[in-house]
Amino acid sequence: MLPPLAGSGAAYNPEVNARIAQIKRTGLDDILRRWRDMYPGVDLDAQVTAGPCAQRLLQAGSEAGLMVVGRRIRRSSVGTPIGPVAHAILHHSTAPVAVIVHE
Structure with missing residues (x-):
């Protein structure tokens, strides 16, 4: 993207x-x-x-049976455990979402 x-x-x-x-x-x-x-x-x-990642992914996956997004492992106790793209997909996807943790 x-x-x-x-x-x-x-x-x-x-x-x-x-x-x-x-x-x-x-x-x-x-x-x-x-x-x-x-x-x-x-x-x-x-x-x-080109464009905002979450918006483009939501458009691309509008008819998907499953949305799969990744997130990095955050070692800090400060901040959110997921990033803004995964957060937006979780809240706005019409399909089920799998968030896969990776380094």
């Missing part, structure tokens, strides 16, 4: 956005290759989009 674009000029240039999306897509493909190789029978639809 690309961060929301702020400012003006090149940030809104479709060619720049397309190039950034391609770079991010290549990185995502590299990360997912290992999992695709391990689980070839699992369908995976990877998308690269």
